[in-house]
Amino acid sequence: MEIPRVGVPDALASHLTMAEQHEYLSRRTILKGAVLAAGPLLLQGTAYADGDKVVPAGRHLAFGRNPRTSMRVAWQVPAPVRKPFLRIADGHGGWSHRIPAEVRALHSEVAGVIAPYDQFYLHAEADHLWPGHTYRYAVGHEGFDPASGDGGSAAISTFTTAPARGIPAGRFTFTAFGDQGVSTTALAQDGAVARQNPRFHLLAGDIAYADPSGAGKPPGNKPDADHDLFDPKVWDAYYRQIEGVAASVPWMVTTGNHDMEALYSPDGYGGQVKRWDFPGGGPHDCPSVYSFIYGNVGVISLDANDVSYEIPANLGYSRGSQTAWLKRRLRYLRSQPDVDFVVVFFHHCAYSTTNQHASEGGVREQWVPLFDEYRVDLVINGHNHIYERTDALRGGKVTREVKIGDTVEPDRDGTVYATCGGGGKSLYSFPVPDTFAGEFQSYHWVEGGEKATETVSWSRVRYTGYSFLAIDVEPTWPGRRTTLTVRTLRNDGAEIDRFILRRTAGLHRSRHASVLGADPGDV
Numbered sequence: 001m002e003i004p005r006v007g008v009p010d011a012l013a014s015h016l017t018m019a020e021q022h023e024y025l026s027r028r029t030i031l032k033g034a035v036l037a038a039g040p041l042l043l044q045g046t047a048y049a050d051g052d053k054v055v056p057a058g059r060h061l062a063f064g065r066n067p068r069t070s071m072r073v074a075w076q077v078p079a080p081v082r083k084p085f086l087r088i089a090d091g092h093g094g095w096s097h098r099i100p101a102e103v104r105a106l107h108s109e110v111a112g113v114i115a116p117y118d119q120f121y122l123h124a125e126a127d128h129l130w131p132g133h134t135y136r137y138a139v140g141h142e143g144f145d146p147a148s149g150d151g152g153s154a155a156i157s158t159f160t161t162a163p164a165r166g167i168p169a170g171r172f173t174f175t176a177f178g179d180q181g182v183s184t185t186a187l188a189q190d191g192a193v194a195r196q197n198p199r200f201h202l203l204a205g206d207i208a209y210a211d212p213s214g215a216g217k218p219p220g221n222k223p224d225a226d227h228d229l230f231d232p233k234v235w236d237a238y239y240r241q242i243e244g245v246a247a248s249v250p251w252m253v254t255t256g257n258h259d260m261e262a263l264y265s266p267d268g269y270g271g272q273v274k275r276w277d278f279p280g281g282g283p284h285d286c287p288s289v290y291s292f293i294y295g296n297v298g299v300i301s302l303d304a305n306d307v308s309y310e311i312p313a314n315l316g317y318s319r320g321s322q323t324a325w326l327k328r329r330l331r332y333l334r335s336q337p338d339v340d341f342v343v344v345f346f347h348h349c350a351y352s353t354t355n356q357h358a359s360e361g362g363v364r365e366q367w368v369p370l371f372d373e374y375r376v377d378l379v380i381n382g383h384n385h386i387y388e389r390t391d392a393l394r395g396g397k398v399t400r401e402v403k404i405g406d407t408v409e410p411d412r413d414g415t416v417y418a419t420c421g422g423g424g425k426s427l428y429s430f431p432v433p434d435t436f437a438g439e440f441q442s443y444h445w446v447e448g449g450e451k452a453t454e455t456v457s458w459s460r461v462r463y464t465g466y467s468f469l470a471i472d473v474e475p476t477w478p479g480r481r482t483t484l485t486v487r488t489l490r491n492d493g494a495e496i497d498r499f500i501l502r503r504t505a506g507l508h509r510s511r512h513a514s515v516l517g518a519d520p521g522d523v
């Protein structure tokens with residue numbers, strides 16, 4: 001006998017936004033009983049576990065509001081614990097006092113669909129740190145303190161803050177991919193990323209795939225046009241999978257279509273706010289919209305669900321505030337004399353040619369003109385489970401062919417777009433061979449969820465396989481040449497693609513800009 005669905009009726013679900021679905025479900029929670037609940041606080045009378053029987057798991061780092069002086073540490077415990085904390089130590093002294101951790105409890109339940117399930121995410125921030133400094137850290141709780149010998153050295157790891165601004169800090173590498181999930185392939189990708197010794201990692205959306213359907217619909221008993229599957233336990237496995245690298249490398253994520261979980265909050269991001277630490281500074285109610293500066297690179301994270309015509313569950317949810325913020329942030333970064341390169345990452349592709357998702361017209365309409373105006377150097381996307389890289393573009397047209405190994409000067413040549421969605425999920429396909437094939441037919445999504453065909457001449461390198469980006473940065477003093485070398489690697493280390501972005505350090509900045517000057521969103 002089929003279990004009856006509880007949630008938004010089929011006739012309504014396909015016509016409601018994420019916010020409308022959540023409002024409907026919340027109303028049923030109040031009127032009909034505990035059909036849906038998300039994120040209760042720990043209440044008096046909570047049964048706490050014996051501290052020595054609970055071991056923290058799934059540790060992952062994220063930069064704090066200022067990546068040079070703060071680091072945020074998050075982890076999970078399987079049951080409530082008393083007085084969770086973070087402790088840090090540098091090479092010159094002992095362990096710090098216990099920094100209290102915030103408990104973010106997440107309750108998942110839909111009658112007949114998801115059995116009651118509680119998850120406990122803990123978060124703490126180490127602040128007032130030295131730039132470019134490596135610290136040891138340990139997380140614990142009453143009855144479990146690795147810094148005092150309880151729990152063993154395996155529970156102790158390290159992190160390194162971003163270098164001080166305005167002084168070239170030497171060569172560094174960061175990595176990126178999208179669409180990871182939980183699998184042996186995804187685990188292998190993590191190992192390959194770790195071997196690059198990155199200072200941070202960018203994940204361009206579709207993180208764990210607890211919602212494997214990805215349409216932004218309420219959970220049901222089976223995936224169809226009106227319902228998504230959803231299993232909150234997938235997140236437990238995901239955090240265990242990434243801990244080997246994310247416990248020492250800041251794991252900077254943005255949200256994709258599989259990260260809109262209708263069970264939580266009006267926009268489907270309530271669960272993500274419980275699980276992740278986002279630096280902040282973006283528009284209100286857009287948690288995965290933020291930016292930070294590392295060395296001479298400014299990085300911007302965007303939420304492309306806000307502008308997606310293909311999957312419109314959250315289309316327009318920021319009411320234009322995200323795009324307005326993006327313009328302000330690009331203007332700010334381009335005014336900084338020590339920021340040479342600007343890298344933007346988000347999920348839906350501005351330019352891709354797979355048979356599955358191809359290109360997102362909403363991104364092209366809302367954001368590509370800003371990327372052109374502010375001479376963005378590199379745009380990184382996921383969504384399509386392959387690797388594909390464009391020539392240098394401006395106004396959607398090829399301004400310079402960029403063959404493997406070529407050097408691009410973005411001020412003159414335009415922006416390069418790289419889709420790297422081969423982070424672990426099953427692979428997609430192209431309508432033409434992987435090698436360069438000149439012009440061919442593809443499509444992009446337009447308003448109303450329709451496909452518009454187009455003739456493509458900008459797709460330079462394609463690879464139907466698992467891969468990730470390793471980006472090597474060579475900062476230098478003003479007036480000298482600085483480079484950002486983008487390498488595309490398989491998880492066995494074999495190189496698929498390489499191109500170089502080159503600028504003159506400190507050039508084309510506002511004469512009156514100051515490294516110490518800051519706007520309210522300075523990070």
